[in-house]
Amino acid sequence: MAEKNFFEPKKxxxxxxxxxxLSSPRVMGILNITPDSFYSNSRTKSTGEALKKTEQFLNEGATFIDIGGYSSRPGAMDISVEEELKRLIPVIEALTDKFPEAIISIDTFRAKVAEESILAGAHIINDIAAGDMDENMFETVAKLQVPYIIMHMQGTPQSMQQNPVYQNVTLEIIDYLAKKISKLRSLKIHDVIIDPGFGFGKTIQHNYQLLKEMEAFKIFELPVLVGFSRKGMIHKVLGTTAAEALNGTSVLNTIALQKGAGILRVHDVKEAVECVRLMEMVSG
Incomplete structure (x- = not known):
């Protein structure tokens, strides 16, 4: 099991x-610069479209804009570093020019992409592999001294849903994150956010067990990011589609807020912000 007090409580x-x-929950809007993300309406096909969507997200109350150029859906196509950078850098530069106050998170597991994105104007590194898919990632984050989101994933985007197996999904993820956080602390990386990785190398049953026990992640005293938005754990249970999964997303976001989530990563910012506002009315 993980030990307590790796870091002081992060607010x-x-x-x-x-x-x-971060004393109140925040919302992160998803901006996919990809042709193959699982939710087709989230795919952004041009810089102009990215600017328009970012403006909408900011007006609706997003604190963070999370930009990804590599689809991490199950079985996603692998692309080169060069292709990922080609998709991302022009968009990051355009966003920082038009929206200088916007906080941009770069969704990548590659150290080179992370570094060039930060140098182009991004602010946060969001790594679905927590350093496991690029041995240079932790050292790169330490050099850049930017906030770092570490997510748990069993396998890779290409293999993660083939046959995920756990003895105890929550305890195993806590132990995994504990080792990562200890390493990050040794490198003097202070701004860390943890993501349990809903939908990444987990069955539907694993996902709901993890949500049920999500309060266990308070042991780290670090912000917890969750990403349920329109995922299969919603629409496969309901027998619908990703396009019809907004209501289910709001339900799970509300449950996660009750259990301590600090950041909601979503395709639909307005509805997530409403979840936060109404939850604060209950808890305030």
Whole structure:
């Protein structure tokens, strides 16, 4: 089991000298610069479209804009570093120019992509592999000294859903994250966010067990990000589609907020912000 007090309780993030208050839950809008993301309506086909969607997200109350150029859906196509950068860098540069106050998270597991994206204007590294798919990632984050999101994933995007097996999904993920956080602490990486990785190398039963026991992640005293948005764990249970999974997403986001989630990563910002506002009315 993980030990307590790896870090002091985190109530803020240092974004290039600007402190972002995390005492209230925040919303992260998903901006996919990919042709093959699982939810077709999230695919952004041009820089102009990315600017328009970002403006919408910011107006609806998003704190973070998470940009990804590599689809991490089950069985996703592998692309080169060069292709990933070709998709991402022009969009990051355009967003930082038009929306200088926007906080941009770069969704990548590659250290080179992470570094070039930060140098182009991004602020946060969101790594679905927690360093497992690029041995240079932790050292790169330490050098850049930017906030780092570590997610648990069993396998790779190409293999993760083939046959995920756990003895105890929650305990195994806690132990995994504990080792990662210890390594990050040794490298003096202070702004860490944890993501249990719903839908990444987990069956539907694993996902709901993890959600049921999500309060266990409070042991780390770090912000917890969750990403349920329109995933199969919703529409496969309901017998619908990703396009019809907004209501289910809001239900799971609300449950996660009750259990301590600090950041909701979503395709639909307005509805997630409403979840946060209404939950705060109950808990305030």
């Amino acid at each position: 803020s993030l240092n974004i290039k000298g600007r402190l972002i208050d």
